[in-house]
Amino acid sequence: xxxxxxxxxxxxxxxxxxxxxxxxxxxxxxxxxxxxxxxxxxxxxxxxxxxxxxxxxxxxxxxxxxxxxxxxxxxxxxxxxxxxxxxxxxxxxxxxxxxxxxxxxxxxxxxxxxxxxxxxxxxxxxxxxxxxxxxxxxxxxxxxxxxxxxxxxxxxxxxxxxxxxxxxxxxxxxxxxxxxxxxxxxxxxxxxxxxxxxxxxxxxxxxxxxxxxxxxxxxxxxxxxxxxxxxxxxxxxxxxxxxxxxxxxxxxxxxxxxxxxxxxxxxxxxxxxxxxxxxxxxxxxxxxxxxxxxxxxxxxxxxxxxxxxxxxxxxxxxxxxxxxxxxxxxxxx
Numbered sequence: 001x002x003x004x005x006x007x008x009x010x011x012x013x014x015x016x017x018x019x020x021x022x023x024x025x026x027x028x029x030x031x032x033x034x035x036x037x038x039x040x041x042x043x044x045x046x047x048x049x050x051x052x053x054x055x056x057x058x059x060x061x062x063x064x065x066x067x068x069x070x071x072x073x074x075x076x077x078x079x080x081x082x083x084x085x086x087x088x089x090x091x092x093x094x095x096x097x098x099x100x101x102x103x104x105x106x107x108x109x110x111x112x113x114x115x116x117x118x119x120x121x122x123x124x125x126x127x128x129x130x131x132x133x134x135x136x137x138x139x140x141x142x143x144x145x146x147x148x149x150x151x152x153x154x155x156x157x158x159x160x161x162x163x164x165x166x167x168x169x170x171x172x173x174x175x176x177x178x179x180x181x182x183x184x185x186x187x188x189x190x191x192x193x194x195x196x197x198x199x200x201x202x203x204x205x206x207x208x209x210x211x212x213x214x215x216x217x218x219x220x221x222x223x224x225x226x227x228x229x230x231x232x233x234x235x236x237x238x239x240x241x242x243x244x245x246x247x248x249x250x251x252x253x254x255x256x257x258x259x260x261x262x263x264x265x266x267x268x269x270x271x272x273x274x275x276x277x278x279x280x281x282x283x284x285x286x287x288x289x290x291x292x293x294x295x296x297x298x299x300x301x302x303x304x305x306x307x308x309x310x311x312x313x314x315x316x317x318x319x320x321x322x323x324x325x326x327x328x329x330x331x332x333x
Contacts, residue, residue, distance in 0.1 A: 055134075059195050062138060067188035069146030073153045074180035082154075082161050083173055094252045097158055100151040101245030102296060106304070107148060108238035109297025148238070155245060156183060194230070198223035240286055243293025262288035 204216025270281030
């Protein structure tokens, strides 16, 4: 019997140890997720614009496909690469993040260029494409959303990784996996609620003429404004997050003038505004990051639009030369 009691004591001790470890993991995951809260909000703001204009019955399916792609990004690609780099080449994390920051800045600046230049796709043109091949349109929407999510997910995971850098590699892997699942569920659960609120409002509006029906009609009227606002916030978020990644990355790589300027402005505003100092200081840093994002994104957009135009001009020049030579040959004959 004594052997049995000893075994039970060992099992109880193992359970207590496991419970303590799970508590440690949960606590570390909570701290890591909180550090990445700003990017999580950006991710939730960016995603709804991808389902605007799609059929309501396809919205949840699209969000589910994007959510699966997001989780795959985090677990299959980002997590192992981040762990390996943090273990063997931590100096590479910052340059890789900066490449992602450039992509986000480009995406945001591209949207601004389309809006102000009038070159964005008109709704009727988009509807024609959707009608012509809805499956291809959905594939394109999901692909674009997952591609943008990859950058935001990488930022979330690296921020979380920095918070638990002192843990062992196994603990880091478990904590990052918990963060990946929890944040993906949080972001895309919130997105699903946002995009389906108009359907909920419509259902409530059909319940007669009482307060519930009035609330439902208010939801239906408000949702286009909410989605448009979120679309604008999503573009601003890409510029802000992309610019902030570049701002911090340049400082970590030894180029500090821009970071120092923004930081000094942030501190000066915070010191001069009393009780609102914390918020206004953060806002100053955010605006500075967004301006940097716009500048870098605009340069990339200019280059991206210049290269195809130059290739087209070169092709046209070649065609003109061939036509001239052919005409001269015909005349000579």
